Amino acid sequence: MAASERSSALTLLARVGFSELADADAHLSELESVLGLDRDALLAHTSVAADPDAALDSLTLIARRDAQAVRTLAASEKGWRALWALLGASYGFGEFYLRHPEELPDLTTAGTRLPSATELLDALTSAVGAEDGFAESGAEASWVALRVRYRRMLARIAAYDLLSDEPVDEIPDVAATLADAAGAALEASLCVARTRIARDPAGGGLFPREQVAGTRLAVIGMGKTGARELNYVSDVDVIFVGGGDPALIDEVGESRVVDIATRLAVQTMRGISEVEVEPPLWEVDANLRPEGRQGALVRTLESHLAYYDRWAKSWEFQALLKARPLAGDLELGQEYVAAVQPKVWTSAARENFVDSVQRMRERVTEHIPPDEVQYQIKLGPGGIRDIEFTVQLLQLVHGLSDDTIRQRGTLDALTALVAAGYIGRAEAQTFARDYRVLRLLEHRTQLRRLSRTHLMPSDPGELRALARATRLVGSGPAVWELWESVKREVRDIHVRLFYRPLLSAVAGMSAEERSLSPEQAHDRLAAIGFSDPAGALRHIAALTSGLSRKASIQRHLMPVLIRWFADGADPDYGLLAFRRLSERLGDSPWFLRMLRDSSAAAESLTRVLSSSRYIGELMEWIPESAAWLDDDDLLRPRGGVALQEEARAIQTRHETTEDAMRAVRALRRRELLRTAMGAIVGGMTVEELGETLTTITEVTIQATLRAVRREIVPPEDRDLDFSVIAMGRFGGRELGFGSDADVMYVYRANGIEPQRAHDLALKLVAGIRKHSEDHRVPLDLDVDLRPEGRNGPLARSLDAYAEYYRRWSLSWEAQALLRARGVAGSVKLIGAFMKLADDVRFPAKVDPQGVREIKRIKARVENERLPQNADPRRHLKLGPGALSDVEWLVQLLQLEHGHRVEQLRTTSTQAALAAARDADLVPSAAAQRLGEAWRLASRLRSANTLASGHTSDILPPDRMKLDAIGRLLDYPPRSATQVEEDWFAATRRARRVFEKLFYG
CATH class of the missing domain: 1.20.120.330 (Nucleotidyltransferases  domain 2)
Structure with missing residues (x-):
């Protein structure tokens, strides 16, 4: 080939979607030779291939294995187009046809329609030679045949899906067909299981054939399988229900029948999941059964019902919401579903309903590796699970009294919720579209290697192939942007669907919005965690009613705020505290502006209020503290020097001790509140918290002593030295919220008459205790660690302390001095007391x-x-x-x-x-x-x-x-x-x- 021709050929390959041009050219030349087809015929349908390079690679390998099978299929335009679509979207199908090129002719009719449930069942049971519930002998061969036939039918489904003009609209039908295929595969595998455990004429098998035939086994589909919303490669959740003909039970006993049913269940699962020559199809997961993995694999219907009546947790009933007879004895399966459905729809009335539902939602997200969160289509924020959780919770909340919304499928449930008026039509339509988009992305990522995955690809080439396979956008970057926008919209719609309608029950809303009745709003608030829904409704009404600017802004914000409160530890108190704070602040422009413009500050506000009554009670008296949440610097603890300067400034501005101390107490409350808010929002170590709280307490005591001394000690007695000694955790700078402040009081007369000095010291003690009292945030100055404990004087002179420790000191008093530290008063006196304390607490020789x-x-x-x-x-x-x-x-x-x-x-x-x-x-x-x-x-x-x-x-x-x-x-x-x-x-x-x- 001339250079110009080769260049032209490569340019054509690039134009139709190939990236590896040299390799593609070589493969096409090889195929032209092997298949006897010209290049135009080979490339006629590359436009349907998501990854033309991968398709051509797989096609070349298959042709090397069986050129005739490929040549024959190429004669069929439909078959050739279907093959390019499958190989371009899936390495997995490339590997399948490489193992089984004899399956290629089936593609001649693929891509025009989805197989029906009956066709799937007939195809898979005939693959194992099923007749009267039994398969042909030779379980291993039958399992291989079943898996090959299943993948043949899966190829038909995928071809239709990939070749459809609007694959996103086909998601419900494709997912339902995949669930039907799973049910058919389980039915065929059950036929093989019966044959495998039944005795044959040669004496093989475990049980007489007639006993196996008389044993009933119902396979109940759960989760996406039960809802007919299955993925291409997903765990198939099942529950097994066993039983038997009455005559058989009379003959061999119920336990024998359950034993046979259990053997059947085990073999059925192996036929699908066990490693064989042909790879497994998917995992059969029976862990949703009573007692999970520790429970019996098979129970009778009566045993199931007894468990659900006595032991089942609320989340187990939620899991049963999608239960559907899938395979085996469908009559028994229907009896099971009919018996458990009433229990599902009354579970919302159970006391622990909210916790169990929320725990189910969180359980699946707790173990996502951090590096996978941004790629998670199913479990991450704004993913499929957010939609499913929202819909299921709405169903469970309102389905208790409304049977019209008791649907298995997510999209069917959305339609029913709209019809019943629980959500708006526009929101539901957008939500449904986003759900289909997310499911389509998930389907295409699983098709790529026919493996179970829920992760968006990060490789640019893989993103490009995903964009072509979904037909949603035209490039790899665009498909990533689409996914990001859908995630954001899902989170927003979640709020709109679940929280905004609450307002319509209590406040004036636009005419377009559907209203919930007060009873429905009550149920919905209870479902998301409010213990007193009626009280919450009153608070919401008070916050959002009226025509004021504040009410208008809070009507707009309330759906988000309710969600944030519901995520907190105490939603009821958080909402009450927010109402009180809002009322105290009135129409303060800065507060409304912060709520409207700073979502981080608003979320932090809901967090601290729903986490801490300590903070809520203080914020009611210091409402301006809400502004700190919009500035990280304002939440940082203030240093001791700054607090000392403020405390001294306060005292110079007030003439009376009472006025000065009222301001000092306000300073202490403010700094305690700042510390508490900073600890929750910003996080603090134990050491940082202890240091900060100790500093606040020290400044308070120092300011109190200055104020009291100015009032009590006359000028002629100014030589009196007086100091406060911190003890215990206060002395160790290890205070926590609510800690007492252990102290001792010491004085030195310095020439003042001893009794007068003692009386003045006691007056100072009384004044400190009186003016430091705070009924809002108590400051307990505990003096029980003084010498002689509660029986000793409240204050002693330095000499009296020295004499006592020299003559009478007990071991526990020396131990108490280990954390003694001067915090207020005379610096010289503190130094002298510390020297005295060192001699007592660090003796040269310890008394045994x-x-x-x-x-x-x-x-x-x-x-x-x-x-x-x-x-x-x-x-x-x-x-x-x-x-x-x-x-x-x-x-x-x-x-x-x-x-x-x-x-x-x-x-x-x-x-x-x-x-x-x-x-x-x-x-x-x-x-x-x-x-x-x-x-x-x-x-x-x-x-x-x-x-x-x-x-x-x-x-x-x-x-x-x-x-x-x-x-x-x-x-x-x-x-x-x-x-x-x-x-x-x-x-x-x-x-x-x-x-x-x-x-x-």
Whole structure:
């Protein structure tokens, strides 16, 4: 061939869609020689091939294997066109025809129509020689024949699909035909199974033929198979129901009949899925049966119903929504479906309905690898599962009282929901179109290699082939853009379908929108997680009713806000708190603008309100704090210097102590709220949270002391030194939300008459306690760690402390001083007190009797201080392996070794634990377990306070409260059990370490 001719030939190949031009030219030359066909005839139908290069590669290989079969098919224009379509869309079909070129002639009639259910059943059962429910002998050969025949029929379906002018419109019919093919394959495989387990004249088989014939086995299609929405390659979900003729049961007993039915089910599944010469068709999945994988593979109808009546969870009834007799004894299958359907449609009334449905939705997304999320057609955001979940939830919510929407198929259900008025026609039409597009993309990706996949390709060549195969757009980049736009639209329609109609029941909406009745809106709110739907409807009405600008904006936003609230731990409280906040802010332009223009801020607002009563109650009094959510800088904790400067400025502006302290309390509330919001939205470590809360408390106490001193101490007594010493977690800079602030008070007379100095110190103490009281966010200044505990004076002079510690100090008092740290008052006095404390808490020689006393007191605390009837394992402070265990062990090590190991001289539990590890006083693994338990206990205590608004050291047994706590600790929704298990596991490990190192 001349160079110019070759160039012209290659140009033609490029024009008709080939990419690998040299290879294509070589293959075509080979085919011209082998088949005796000219190039024009060979290329007559390349336009129908999604990937002409792949089609030509497969065609060449097949021709090398059986040129005559290819030559014969080429004589049929329909057959030749169908072959190019199949090979261009599917490497899998290329491999099939390479294995079985004798199947090519069947394509002469392919592509014009879809085979009927009867044709599919006849074709597959005849492939195994089925007669009277039994197949010809030779199960392995029959299985191979079944699989080859199935793929012949699959090729007919795919050819019709690929050659249709609008394949997206053919999705419902194609999916239904694929489900019919699956049912026919199971029926044929069941015939083979009967033959395989029945005794033949030679003595093979397990059971007499008449017993096998008398055994009834119904195969129930579930999921997409049951709904006649099956993919090309998908797991086929089934449930097996067994039974037998009454005479057979009387003769051999029910258990024998179930045993035969079980053998039949096992062999039926093997015929489809087991590895043979011809590859498996798909996986037969029976895990939706009662008790899942642990349950019996086959049960009688009565056994199924007994399980559903007594033990089944709500999600199991949702799974039964699409159940349909598929193969085997169809009469028994219909009895099964008729018996379970009423249970499906009453499941929405069950108490745990919402949790179970949401758990089903989340279960399939939890295990998506992060690098696959953006490619997931089925499970990712805006994917097929979002549509199916929305439709099914609407069906289950409203199907309880409306049998017209009880449809198996997604598209049929959408049509019924429109007719019944639960969704608008325009939204449903767009949703249905998006569903077809997503299913078409899924079908084409599975056809590519005849394998189960739900991932969009990333390779440009694969995207180009996908675009040609779907006929939706003209290029690879365009098909990706289409997919992205569909995903966005699906998410938006999900909101419009499920949430916006709620407003029509309570507020004025446009005439075009269909209204839900109050009862329907009530049911829908209950379905998405609101415990008090009636109350939620009242709040929605209050927020959206009227003609004001605020009502108009909130009507527009409310569907999205409801969805965000529903995703939270406490939707009811979140919506109530939002209403209160909205009412406090009125028509504030910045608030309405933030809601309208900043979706991130609006979503964060719903998150903090539905996560934390602590925040909701504070925001009601500090409504302007909502603006912080629109600026990350405003959510960051403010430093101690900035807070000190503000507190001093406040005090200079107010003449009276009462006015000044009212402003200081407002400062504290504001900063606590800022910290809480930042912890939820931005995340904080335990150490960062402890540091921030400690700083806020220090600034508050310092400001209070300044104000009180100015009021109480006259000028002539100004030489009196007075200081506040932080103790416990306050001293360790380890405060959490709701923590007490342990303190001691010390003074030095400096020439003032001792009794007067003492009286002034007590007045200062009383003033600090009085003016620091805050009924909204209590600040409990706990003085129980002072010498002599509750029996000792509230304040002592420095000399009195020195005398007491020298003469009377007990071991626990030295232990308490380990976290002593000056926080307010005279700097010189604080320095002197710390020097005194160091001599007591880091002695050169430790008294063995004192160590024994500490251990005795610890044992007594465990036995006596736990609240009555409290489960010790749930106590975050005093329980085994909890805070107390870790802190007492660390403090014992500080007492024993602090004089020698300088790094142990710290008030921080975590820093001291690290120092003990570095000094080889605690093994590294043990230190890690102790640290993990301490951090988890600290996080749980704060989360408990944030969620409930109340302080408690008990891990609540209530599952909803536990779930709310888990959400704040970044667990996924409905993780109550996991939170509990993680806590028990961490404390078990820490307790073992504690007992070995503390008591050992």
